[in-house]
Amino acid sequence: MKVRTTVLIDKHKLDRARRLLNNNIIWNSLSDLVEDTIDTLDMDFLITNLIKHLDVDMVFPSHKEIINRRPKVKDLSVNIMREIRGKRT
Numbered sequence: 001m002k003v004r005t006t007v008l009i010d011k012h013k014l015d016r017a018r019r020l021l022n023n024n025i026i027w028n029s030l031s032d033l034v035e036d037t038i039d040t041l042d043m044d045f046l047i048t049n050l051i052k053h054l055d056v057d058m059v060f061p062s063h064k065e066i067i068n069r070r071p072k073v074k075d076l077s078v079n080i081m082r083e084i085r086g087k088r089t
Contacts, residue, residue: 007034017030
């Protein structure tokens, strides 16, 4: 899904970007340039693409699996804190 938006850009920076675009070095449009910049800032996207690029077969655990693997406290935290405070006094 594409979203149309308005972005304020410094004129000199826009001119520099247009020179790059006119040379067809990397991007076909200013929209592609902005999207690539946003993707570069997205660490999840970068890590996922790096893993794909390296052909590493890696599966990340789901949120539910992470919750289920967390260590469980045998007692209520309130009781543990009372016990710790009781030892200090």
